Amino acid sequence: MRVVLFTGKGGVGKTTTAAATAVQAARAGIKTLVMSTDAAHSLGDALGVVLVDSPDDPDPVVEIEPGLSALQLSASYSVRRSWRSMQDYLLTVFKGLGIDPVVADELTQLPGADEIVALVELRKQVESGPWDLVIVDCAPTAETLRLLALPEALAWHLERLIPAQRGLLRALRPAAATATGLPLPGVQLLDTLRRWQESLLEIQSILACETTSVRLVLTPERVVIAESRRTLTSLRLFGLTVDQVVVNRVFPDAAPAESDPPESGQESTHTAWLAGWNEAQQRGLSEVRHSFEPLPIVITPYLSHEPVGTDALAALARARTGEIADVLLPAPAQGMTVRPEDGGYLLTLPLPLVTAAQVDLKRRDDELLVSVADHRRVLSLPSVLRRCVVTGAVVRDATLRVRFVPDERVWPVNEPESVARG
Numbered sequence: 001m002r003v004v005l006f007t008g009k010g011g012v013g014k015t016t017t018a019a020a021t022a023v024q025a026a027r028a029g030i031k032t033l034v035m036s037t038d039a040a041h042s043l044g045d046a047l048g049v050v051l052v053d054s055p056d057d058p059d060p061v062v063e064i065e066p067g068l069s070a071l072q073l074s075a076s077y078s079v080r081r082s083w084r085s086m087q088d089y090l091l092t093v094f095k096g097l098g099i100d101p102v103v104a105d106e107l108t109q110l111p112g113a114d115e116i117v118a119l120v121e122l123r124k125q126v127e128s129g130p131w132d133l134v135i136v137d138c139a140p141t142a143e144t145l146r147l148l149a150l151p152e153a154l155a156w157h158l159e160r161l162i163p164a165q166r167g168l169l170r171a172l173r174p175a176a177a178t179a180t181g182l183p184l185p186g187v188q189l190l191d192t193l194r195r196w197q198e199s200l201l202e203i204q205s206i207l208a209c210e211t212t213s214v215r216l217v218l219t220p221e222r223v224v225i226a227e228s229r230r231t232l233t234s235l236r237l238f239g240l241t242v243d244q245v246v247v248n249r250v251f252p253d254a255a256p257a258e259s260d261p262p263e264s265g266q267e268s269t270h271t272a273w274l275a276g277w278n279e280a281q282q283r284g285l286s287e288v289r290h291s292f293e294p295l296p297i298v299i300t301p302y303l304s305h306e307p308v309g310t311d312a313l314a315a316l317a318r319a320r321t322g323e324i325a326d327v328l329l330p331a332p333a334q335g336m337t338v339r340p341e342d343g344g345y346l347l348t349l350p351l352p353l354v355t356a357a358q359v360d361l362k363r364r365d366d367e368l369l370v371s372v373a374d375h376r377r378v379l380s381l382p383s384v385l386r387r388c389v390v391t392g393a394v395v396r397d398a399t400l401r402v403r404f405v406p407d408e409r410v411w412p413v414n415e416p417e418s419v420a421r422g
């Protein structure tokens with residue numbers, strides 16, 4: 001099953017683009033589900049239907065037209081409460097354990113329960129839904145990145161927390177617990193934590209799967225392009241495959257309408273205004289090409305009306321130009337690779353639009369911590385690299401390359417192991 005997520009800066013047309021892509025696919029005979037992780041729920045508005053939003057409805061999928069279904073979710077009260085209590089608990093524990101403030105900070109930024117519920121549902125639909133294609137309309141970029149990074153980050157925290165907590169349970173009960181001020185989780189809470197961890201790891205495997213890709217929606221404006229460049233870097237950092245850039249709301253190049261000429265003074269103001277925007281958008285478009293090529297770039301025209309309803313969305317999809325590929329085509333893999341080289345190993349991670357100076361690398365035991373701006377990824381090193389030392393790193397051809405050589409003092413290596421891909 002193919003999964004395509006749409007993300008981008010607030011208001012650029014993510015929901016519209018996701019819905020238009022879904023309608024077009026469904027009308028081409030592809031069994032499609034479109035769903036939203038955005039708590040703002042404008043998917044129903046774009047489709048021109050009322051999507052039921054009942055947290056307790058066991059099957060909230062609504063058929064919009066043959067081959068096209070939509071799903072809008074809200075976390076139920078109990079899920080919201082359980083998520084909240086886990087978050088509160090993790091925060092207290094991490095603070096109490098004196099864990100590094102960056103990590104604690106990541107936890108304070110956990111996405112809301114609605115987004116989590118959407119991811120859990122995505123997993124359910126991918127595993128058991130009858131779809132060929134699942135289209136996901138994501139919340140604006142910042143929330144989406146947190147959401148996409150969460151499974152791996154949280155699993156990482158929980159892996160460390162759970163054994164630590166087991167130790168605490170043995171050592172600190174009950175008087176010492178009061179002394180350290182750390183609340184001890186009951187067996188039930190530990191189970192809840194473990195269940196979250198399992199389900200988040202499964203979600204992670206869907207996000208990293210080769211049939212899942214992300215499409216970046218933007219408008220040809222400088223501020224939007226700048227944010228989208230950072231988003232592309234972060235998406236790749238988290239191991240997500242980006243397979244298309246959609247430039248939305250592109251003005252037609254045509255001259256202003258000739259009928260009903262406005263009063264003479266107005267005409268020149270109007271013409272200058274339009275010419276100004278056309279020119280700015282042309283500059284924007286060449287900046288988009290410069291920034292994102294060789295990714296396929298699709299251009300969506302700025303319609304004279306809001307595309308609301310399935311017919312209007314289908315018309316919008318038809319009006320797109322550029323490198324439109326079959327939506328079911330799997331995206332090219334862009335994950336981390338490891339291969340033997342010169343008696344050592346080379347780890348590569350696609351990391352476009354950054355320079356080496358913007359990337360921070362740290363080795364910690366069996367992990368490599370890669371940070372760019374305020375995003376950090378913890379890469380679990382494949383076993384072949386665990387007994388190696390890092391001897392250098394560069395960013396070249398939009399790719400981070402880290403060189404490892406076997407640390408013979410620690411573990412003599414006889415034969416190079418086969419190439420691993422993570």
Ligand SMILES: Nc1ncnc2c1ncn2[C@@H]1O[C@H](COP(=O)(O)OP(=O)(O)OP(=O)(O)O)[C@@H](O)[C@H]1O
Binds near residue numbers: 012316
């Ligand atoms: N190509 C277009 N032509 C005309 N109107 C458009 C186009 N694309 C989007 N719109 C309109 O722009 C508005 C915002 O679009 P949309 O809701 O899809 O953005 P979004 O990125 O999902 O926003 P949010 O960040 O709030 O989720 C809507 O009213 C939509 O109908």
Ligand SMILES: [Mg+2]
Binds near residue numbers: 138
């Ligand atoms: Mg939206």
